[in-house]
Amino acid sequence: MKRSWNFNPGPAALPLEVLERAKEAFVEYGDQGLSLLEMSHRSKTVERIVEETERLLLELIGLPTGYRVLFMGGGASAQFALVPMNFLLPGTTARYLVSGSFAEKAYKEAKAVGQSEVLASGKAEGWRRLPDLRQVEIAPDTAYVHMTTNNTIEGSQFRDFPDTGEIPLIGDMTSDILSRRLNWTKFSLIYAAAQKNLGPAGVTAVIVKDELLKAGNANIPAIFQYRTYAEHGSLYNTPPVHAIYMMKLTLEWTARQGGIPELEKRNERKIGHLYEAIDAGDGFYRGIVEKPYRSAMNATWRMPDEALEKQFVLEAEREGFIGLAGHRSVGGLRASAYNAVPEEACKALADFMNDFRRRCG
Template identity: 45%
Template sequence: MSKRAHNFCAGPAALPTAVLERARAEMLDYQGRGLSVMEMSHRSDEYTAIAEKAERDLRELLAVPDNYKVLFLQGGASQQFAEIPLNLLPENGVADYVDTGIWSRKAIEEAQRYGRINVAASAKAYDYQAIPAQAEWQLSHDAAYVHLASNETIGGVQFDWLPDVGDVPLVVDMSSDILSRTIDVSRYGLIYAGAQKNIGPSGLVVVIVREDLLGRARSACPTMLNYKVSADNGSMYNTPATYSWYLSGLVFEWLKEQGGVAGMEARNRQKKERLYGFIDNSAFYSNPIAPSARSWMNVPFRLADERLDKAFLEGADARGLLNLKGHRSVGGMRASIYNATGPEAVEALIDYMTEFEKERG
């Protein structure tokens, strides 16, 4: 087998090698059936078993309470920006949104097409390098829900606390940090996550929604976007993203073998502390994010001289350290260290950063 590179891509992101190897082994002949999962009817007994096991494993990993539905949908997290207000925001109602970066702003812009949106707090005053304390938030007294992004992949800003919004449903985009550390699902009304970071390949979005929030969709909500329709049909109102769902199930099995979410949290804590610690102790590299808001999953950093960025990236690529270029909107570098990017990848990156600093610093 050819050597695997260390992939720091923000998404589609690295997948566990063991998962890819198993998928390869089952590619042409799934468990003796003589066909690929990609060729299976989603109504077949074989595929139904795959889908049901994936849901059971995810429920176990996150300790999802029985009064929540787990949906495996299409359209990615960005489609949820419209699907959420269509399902949860009454025609004349208001929803509260917290702006902490590009993805939460995209959610706000889309939701404004469907109703009144109150931006209860914004990190703009902090140059999107910190999260406003809840004392600064201006929540509505009658909000249908409160929306936030738990982790901003582009800016590298993450909540390390959970806001108190009373009985109002808390709706959270967890696309880039779901399954990376333990959470209490019962504290949320709805969690959604695009798959291509910590769950599986692109083409799938997971929605975990409390049952009492189903059946509230507007009459104009498209059938395909109605959560209750999806829940009533086991996420199979139409043909789902079968192969992405299957691969995500393999990732859930792999996560259980790694000690579950608690095991991943310990490993991820080690990775982020090692990388941030190195950056903070260097005069050549820097990270601008307030320590309390630093992302565990996406670590942006800058070189002391941005004219060296190209050489840094070329050297990294030559060493199999891939996709370190920062998002075009912020520049610099970004190392995404999701679950499948192990401690050895972080150590290889630090070794290269040390070498580059000695040569160019």
């Protein structure tokens, strides 16, 4: 089988060795006589997988004790609602850094739950730049500050994070978790749907500080409370066991690559090939996001007209490059170079882009 170069934004590329390992265990896990898809989530086998996956994730990001990892369903979209349901209490205001489409969706969900405000926004500039964190002032009645660290659709990424003091900082890191070194302790809660750098779609990892867990709203249904998942080791209800197992394999692969420091270096080289091709040659390709705010995960660009963009996508697919059409809400082109996308793929795409510009520019 000749595999395509997968630049899909999510579900996204998975490491080949992870897929092969999962294939080996698909019909029968270990010597259990059945697959994980059939196994009880109350079994010791599943309990161990969940515990090991939590340990691996905390070790990779280097968080100290005092944090828990929860495995939940519903993707990041569920977290948009669960965060305010748990932490937006009467007499407080949730404040959001609105830097792209998903950040805006998170804000709108919070408004449906309680008092919420935009702390800063990049919408007026068409998402071409990120809100200036130097202008941010956080009022003392703030329940939490929420930010999306990487904007998958628009192709922008925060390099710095606000100092919120005692006020919890909550981050949607769905599209850049494990891709770069961060001061993780700035955040009281991080969530990431798995279908980018953590594994396949179907499970969301929530990394939450113990102190914040204790402060959560106890007057909502148990199934919506983070503390419920913590108290039951993510086994309160039937979890997506196979997706968690795939996350475990992906985390083990991440560790074998040298962990986050090595992947960060690799990601900088990979995305560098693409931005070099975008910036070459008289504006034939035009980066959508201003250079200081560009993402290392999702490169976005436009071309002289939509007809050329469609031609580019069709020719790219014939050459084995998959997933390059921009999001339907913004159009243009996008290449998502998550951890599992090899540097070879980015070099090959850059070569194709340069050739296409010479032929059609």
